[in-house]
Amino acid sequence: MLPSMERSVNGILLALGLTAMCLVTARHATTFVVTPGSQRPSQLQRLGNAASPVVPYAPEEASGFSAGHGLGALAAASALAALAARRRGRNDATPRVVMQVRKPTRYAKPAAKGMKPMIHRKETRDVFKDGFEGWVANKDKNIDFMEKVVRQQLHGRFQFQFASQHFFDTTPMSSGMSRNKRDFGIYMNHDYDDMFYVRKFLEPAKFKKLALGNWEMPENAPKVATMQELVAAGVQYGHKSNKWNPAMLKYLYADNDGTHIFDLVQTAANLNRACYYCMEAAAKGASFILIGTKEQARPIVAKYGEEAGIHYTDMKFVGGLLSNFPVVRKSVELMQQLREEKEQGAWNVFNEFQRFKNTCKLERLTKKYHGVEEMTGYPDICIFVDEIKERNPIAEMVRIGVPCIGMVDSNNDPKFVDIAIPSNTSNTKSIDLVIGKICDAIKKGKVRRSDS
Numbered sequence: 001m002l003p004s005m006e007r008s009v010n011g012i013l014l015a016l017g018l019t020a021m022c023l024v025t026a027r028h029a030t031t032f033v034v035t036p037g038s039q040r041p042s043q044l045q046r047l048g049n050a051a052s053p054v055v056p057y058a059p060e061e062a063s064g065f066s067a068g069h070g071l072g073a074l075a076a077a078s079a080l081a082a083l084a085a086r087r088r089g090r091n092d093a094t095p096r097v098v099m100q101v102r103k104p105t106r107y108a109k110p111a112a113k114g115m116k117p118m119i120h121r122k123e124t125r126d127v128f129k130d131g132f133e134g135w136v137a138n139k140d141k142n143i144d145f146m147e148k149v150v151r152q153q154l155h156g157r158f159q160f161q162f163a164s165q166h167f168f169d170t171t172p173m174s175s176g177m178s179r180n181k182r183d184f185g186i187y188m189n190h191d192y193d194d195m196f197y198v199r200k201f202l203e204p205a206k207f208k209k210l211a212l213g214n215w216e217m218p219e220n221a222p223k224v225a226t227m228q229e230l231v232a233a234g235v236q237y238g239h240k241s242n243k244w245n246p247a248m249l250k251y252l253y254a255d256n257d258g259t260h261i262f263d264l265v266q267t268a269a270n271l272n273r274a275c276y277y278c279m280e281a282a283a284k285g286a287s288f289i290l291i292g293t294k295e296q297a298r299p300i301v302a303k304y305g306e307e308a309g310i311h312y313t314d315m316k317f318v319g320g321l322l323s324n325f326p327v328v329r330k331s332v333e334l335m336q337q338l339r340e341e342k343e344q345g346a347w348n349v350f351n352e353f354q355r356f357k358n359t360c361k362l363e364r365l366t367k368k369y370h371g372v373e374e375m376t377g378y379p380d381i382c383i384f385v386d387e388i389k390e391r392n393p394i395a396e397m398v399r400i401g402v403p404c405i406g407m408v409d410s411n412n413d414p415k416f417v418d419i420a421i422p423s424n425t426s427n428t429k430s431i432d433l434v435i436g437k438i439c440d441a442i443k444k445g446k447v448r449r450s451d452s
Contacts, residue, residue, distance in 0.1 A: 195325050199378050199400060207281055207380045209401045212418045217276040224437050225271045227264055233429040236262045238410030238422075248410050251422035260410040262422045271434060274405045274419045275441035281381055282445025283452075289375070290435070291393050292385035293317055297431050301385065304439040305371060309446070311379060312371040313393075322378060322396040332373055335365035381405065383438060386425040387412035407434055 191197050199205060230236065238244070238252070238260035253263040278288070290312040292301035298314040305312030313321075321328050338358060341347060347355045382397045384390040384406035397404050398416050405419040407430075414420040424430040 209403045212403045221276045224275045233433040235423045235430045237424045244410045270421045279441040279445040282442045283448040286380040289379040290383045297385040308439040308442045311375045317393045338362040
């Protein structure tokens with residue numbers, strides 16, 4: 001039965017019930033009349049009450065109602081209630097719309113109308129991830145519980161193998177390998193001109209970025225920096241407290257009158273760690289690149305870069321120096337060619353304007369590449385000043401996997417820095433102290449390599 005019909009029948013039954021109730025109670029009802037005259041029509045007096053005089057009923061003198069009139073009014077009200085209920089049921093009767101969800105024919109099909117997104121489908125859920133989250137959320141987990149989980153879920157089912165010596169490396173796209181299985185490994189055509197291909201697949205880096213995270217210097221290693229030297233150079237001062245990066249909170253000691261103060265204990269520890277690592281790497285034949293393009297660091301970087309015999313960039317870092325190394329190398333070769341022609345006097349046959357053009361081009365190329373002229377491959381370790389200033393070269397180093405060591409200020413992000421030295425990167429004394437200590441360690445490592 002429809003809901004509208006149910007409401008109509010209920011209304012009629014209710015009206016009939018009220019009518020029957022009125023018929024039963026009318027036989028025993030007491031008659032009420034309204035007294036005319038000075039009394040108000042709302043004042044009712046019960047016949048037979050001794051407290052008030054009995055007033056005879058007079059139709060022409062009084063207006064009132066008897067049991068018969070009340071019964072008729074109730075019957076009419078019941079009929080109206082039934083009709084209203086029926087009309088209300090008719091208005092409320094809205095058609096039901098049943099929406100059927102289309103069942104997917106392919107589990108991996110993109111979401112269509114009526115289908116759940118793939119992330120909410122049971123067939124495409126990551127069962128291993130969901131199970132691991134359930135194991136971690138278990139409050140009663142202990143060694144025995146986890147051993148049971150490993151035996152039931154992992155043992156004998158999963159086997160991890162790596163295709164190369166690198167971590168999470170993919171197969172090279174253009175390796176030039178033979179498609180014939182019999183010729184695999186025999187007729188390989190490697191692209192030796194692509195430095196990125198050579199570094200990742202043919203000649204892995206000796207100093208890996210992932211290995212530096214767990215590396216620790218020995219306890220008997222010499223200390224190159226003291227607290228007195230750091231305080232004298234003003235290394236402890238950071239930027240203003242309203243201009244900082246929350247990631248540097250672990251390196252901060254206090255807030256002194258709106259200026260952040262570094263924890264010099266951590267600064268000295270990280271500086272000693274960086275110097276020892278660079279010394280050991282230089283003793284093993286590592287190549288370094290020193291980057292400092294801000295105005296305060298330019299003369300210091302050029303000075304110590306030439307003294308230590310390492311590659312350096314004191315002016316603007318050329319984009320693509322590592323990611324687009326072959327093209328940059330052509331510009332370096334052009335600089336060397338122009339310099340050689342000038343020294344040999346080959347420009348004497350040109351007119352004055354052509355010589356002026358060649359001179360400007362040579363100066364421009366020298367300004368860009370004079371610190372990386374001898375760099376014929378990727379560096380092994382990068383040293384920089386101020387992470388927020390050298391964010392682009394750090395991104396290129398991270399792409400190749402070159403470890404990054406450098407000075408970070410209170411507004412820097414040390415996320416991609418392997419050995420962060422919290423220090424003042426705006427003071428020349430602070431930069432001179434930190435870069436000087438690291439370059440001295442590199443020179444000691446080179447001496448050890450030459451002696452051995």
